[in-house]
Amino acid sequence: MTVIEDTPLAKKLGAFVALSTSDLSLLSGLHRRRKALVAGRDLVHQGQSDQIAYILAAGWVCSYKILPDGSRQIVDFQIPGDFLGLRSALLHTSDRSIESVTDIEVSEVLVRDLLNVFAQNLRLATAVLWAASRDEAMVVEHLVNIGRRSAVERMAHFLLELGSRLTLVGMGDKSGYTCPLTQYHLADALGLTAVHVNRVLRQLRENGLLTFRNGVVTFDNYQGLATLVDFDPTYLDQTGPLLK
Amino acid sequence: MTVIEDTPLAKKLGAFVALSTSDLSLLSGLHRRRKALVAGRDLVHQGQSDQIAYILAAGWVCSYKILPDGSRQIVDFQIPGDFLGLRSALLHTSDRSIESVTDIEVSEVLVRDLLNVFAQNLRLATAVLWAASRDEAMVVEHLVNIGRRSAVERMAHFLLELGSRLTLVGMGDKSGYTCPLTQYHLADALGLTAVHVNRVLRQLRENGLLTFRNGVVTFDNYQGLATLVDFDPTYLDQTGPLLK
Numbered sequence: 001m002t003v004i005e006d007t008p009l010a011k012k013l014g015a016f017v018a019l020s021t022s023d024l025s026l027l028s029g030l031h032r033r034r035k036a037l038v039a040g041r042d043l044v045h046q047g048q049s050d051q052i053a054y055i056l057a058a059g060w061v062c063s064y065k066i067l068p069d070g071s072r073q074i075v076d077f078q079i080p081g082d083f084l085g086l087r088s089a090l091l092h093t094s095d096r097s098i099e100s101v102t103d104i105e106v107s108e109v110l111v112r113d114l115l116n117v118f119a120q121n122l123r124l125a126t127a128v129l130w131a132a133s134r135d136e137a138m139v140v141e142h143l144v145n146i147g148r149r150s151a152v153e154r155m156a157h158f159l160l161e162l163g164s165r166l167t168l169v170g171m172g173d174k175s176g177y178t179c180p181l182t183q184y185h186l187a188d189a190l191g192l193t194a195v196h197v198n199r200v201l202r203q204l205r206e207n208g209l210l211t212f213r214n215g216v217v218t219f220d221n222y223q224g225l226a227t228l229v230d231f232d233p234t235y236l237d238q239t240g241p242l243l244k
Numbered sequence: 245m246t247v248i249e250d251t252p253l254a255k256k257l258g259a260f261v262a263l264s265t266s267d268l269s270l271l272s273g274l275h276r277r278r279k280a281l282v283a284g285r286d287l288v289h290q291g292q293s294d295q296i297a298y299i300l301a302a303g304w305v306c307s308y309k310i311l312p313d314g315s316r317q318i319v320d321f322q323i324p325g326d327f328l329g330l331r332s333a334l335l336h337t338s339d340r341s342i343e344s345v346t347d348i349e350v351s352e353v354l355v356r357d358l359l360n361v362f363a364q365n366l367r368l369a370t371a372v373l374w375a376a377s378r379d380e381a382m383v384v385e386h387l388v389n390i391g392r393r394s395a396v397e398r399m400a401h402f403l404l405e406l407g408s409r410l411t412l413v414g415m416g417d418k419s420g421y422t423c424p425l426t427q428y429h430l431a432d433a434l435g436l437t438a439v440h441v442n443r444v445l446r447q448l449r450e451n452g453l454l455t456f457r458n459g460v461v462t463f464d465n466y467q468g469l470a471t472l473v474d475f476d477p478t479y480l481d482q483t484g485p486l487l488k
Contacts, residue, residue, distance in 0.1 A: 047478070065388050068474040073388045087377035090370070095381040095479040115366055122363050126334070133331035136380045137339040143387045144309050144317045147435040191391040230312040234291070235339040 008081025008169040009055055013127040015168055015238045023124050026117050030055065033108035037100045044085050044098040051111045054084040059104030060180055063096045064188065074189035076138055077101065077162070077181070081169045083109075086132055102180045130237070137235040146191045149229070154190045155200045156229040159210060159217055164233045176218040252325025252413040253299055257371040259412055259482045267368050270361050274299065277352040281344045288329050288342040295355045298328040303348030304424055307340045308432065318433035320382055321345065321406070321425070325413045327353075330376055346424045374481070381479040390435045393473070398434045399444045400473040403454060403461055408477045420462040 010024060019027070034057075037043060043054065046065060056078050063084070064074045075096055078084055088094040089111045118125035138161065145154045162179065166172030183197045192200070204210040209225045211218045219225060254268060263271070278301075281287060287298065290309060300322050307328070308318045319340055322328055332338040333355045362369035382405065389398045406423065410416030427441045436444070448454040453469045455462045463469060 065384065067388065067392050071392050073391045075384050075387060087373075087380050090374045090377040091381065091479070091481040093478055093481075095384060115370060118362065118369065119366050122359055125362065126359060129331075130334045132376070133334040136331050136383065137335065139380065139383050139387060140309065140319050140339060143319060143383060143390065144311065146387065146391045147317045148311050148315050234337055235335070237335040237337075 007057065008079075010081075011169050012081040013124075013131060016130040017123060017127045019124075019127075023121060023127075026121055026124055030107065030109050030113065030117065034105065035108055036105050037103070039100050039102050039104075041100050042097055043100060043104075043106065044088070044094050044096075046095065046097040047093050049093045051089045053086045053089040053109045053111060053114065054098075054106040055109060056080055056082050056084055057105040057107060060101040061098055061104060062101055062185060062189075063098045065096050072188045073191070074185065076135070076142065077185075077189070079162075079165055079169065079171065083128075083131060083135070086114075086128075086135075101185065134235075134237055137237070141235055142189070151190070151192055151196055151200050152203060153229045154192070155186070155197070155204065156210070156225050157231060158186075158190060159212070160226060160229070160231045161233075161236070163217070163219065164236050164238065168236075168238050174219060174222045176216060178215060179212065179217045180215060251301065252323075254325075255413050256325040257368075257375060260374040261367060261371045263368075263371075267365060267371075270365055270368055274351065274353050274357065274361065278349065279352055280349050281347070283344050283346050283348075285344050286341055287344060287348075287350065288332070288338050288340075290339065290341040291337050293337040295333045297330045297333040297353045297355060297358065298342075298350040299353060300324055300326050300328055301349040301351060304345040305342055305348060306345055306429060306433070307342045309340050316432045317435070318429065320379070320386065321429075321433070323406075323409055323413065323415065327372075327375060327379070330358075330372075330379075345429065378479075378481055381481070385479055386433070395434070395436055395440060395444050396447060397473045398436070399430070399441070399448065400454070400469050401475060402430070402434060403456070404470060404473070404475045405477075405480070407461070407463065408480050408482065412480075412482050418463060418466045420460060422459060423456065423461045424459060 010019060010027060013019060043061065058080055061078045061084060062074050063076055064072050066072050084098050084106065085094060088096060145157055149157060163172050163177055166177045171177060183194045186197045187194045201212050209221050211220055254263060254271060257263060287305065302324055305322045305328060306318050307320055308316050310316050328342050328350065329338060332340060389401055393401060407416050407421055410421045415421060427438045430441045431438045445456050453465050455464055
């Protein structure tokens with residue numbers, strides 16, 4: 001049995017609030033209905049309306065929107081400890097689809113159960129709202145990325161952001177991380193073509209900043225990369241617990 | 245004294261949940277500290293950390309991020325009834341700035357007071373979370389706009405979205421609405437130049453779809469415009485109360 005303190009979600013929320021034993025046991029109650037899914041399947045469909053959210057326990061997923069012409073915009077990737085479809089579950093119908101990038105394990109959460117937990121424990125409610133606010137800050141940063149940054153800057157910013165997020169749940173550090181994303185994922189997230197993605201990655205490698213090869217992102221020069229794109233991770237808000 | 249049922253916020257939340265007298269009186273308690281600001285001033289600075297949010301009672305604002313090179317990406321505009329900086333207030337520091345587009349009136353809300361209201365009334369908490377989810381769905385749609393749509397489609401989608409939002413709070417309909425935005429606001433929101441904005445608006449007008457002149461958006465052919473960009477307002481989730 002997994003010790004609850006060690007779940008990625010507890011690690012992540014712990015960056016915001018110092019969690020007590022009773023907080024952790026309420027959190028643990030949310031993890032009851034487990035579900036596994038192989039890579040490349042839709043967990044949630046755009047337009048779905050069943051008011052279920054998920055906590056990602058293992059693996060990577062992406063959330064995306066399909067346009068009428070068939071093109072795809074990836075909104076974000078989720079890593080262990082992230083909520084999936086938390087806010088969409090509050091709308092009548094989900095505004096996006098969620099697909100497994102790797103084999104995944106999730107815990108199903110009924111929105112009703114989550115709201116009951118909120119009513120019992122305002123401290124935990126605040127922590128979950130914090131996580132949702134942080135997710136939205138990332139979507140905003142992706143909007144800035146596509147709206148205002150060059151292709152090289154977009155890629156650098158995106159891979160640095162993933163590095164910071166993975167570090168928070170113990171899956172990466174400033175030397176790099178394991179990354180299952182393909183050039184097609186990167187293209188759909190950054191508004192580039194797959195060919196362009198390859199060119200940009202080659203440029204970053206040749207400049208001695210970053211190597212993405214065989215499923216591993218290696219920061220060859222973390223500080224140089226951060227300087228290139230003025231990476232300011234403040235919006236990820238993971239510098240230490242705000243509530244003691 | 246304003247009747248609370250008539251505030252834009254009550255109208256908006258009413259689209260999600262049928263509000264009782266006691267719900268409305270709790271809502272009203274949030275409106276205590278009033279503040280007025282003239283057009284063109286920052287209400288919240290990117291990097292600010294005082295954990296205050298606002299409810300916009302009158303006027304328009306925009307939220308934006310400034311990049312190190314001085315360029316600006318507008319994330320969204322807010323209209324009466326919208327929360328300002330609700331999620332940013334949960335982070336250590338605000339991830340964006342908020343500026344008044346017109347003269348505005350806001351009510352200050354301490355995040356602590358808001359969480360206390362949540363604890364007293366889970367129904368109202370759900371309604372506010374719904375509003376926050378809807379705001380995030382809009383940011384996602386803006387990401388899709390900039391990432392995947394042409395300049396004409398972006399403009400059409402953006403002005404249709406504003407129309408739907410304004411309709412919800414009684415400030416517009418399918419014939420059009422009063423709109424204080426300049427070509428610079430539109431440019432910074434849509435990732436276009438001001439010159440490009442003018443060209444796109446002329447094209448929409450010449451095609452008999454839409455006229456934006458003297459601060460008024462007129463839908464000359466609402467259905468034609470909606471068809472042009474496959475506008476599906478489902479993500480705005482305003483078709484009727486989900487909770488009775």
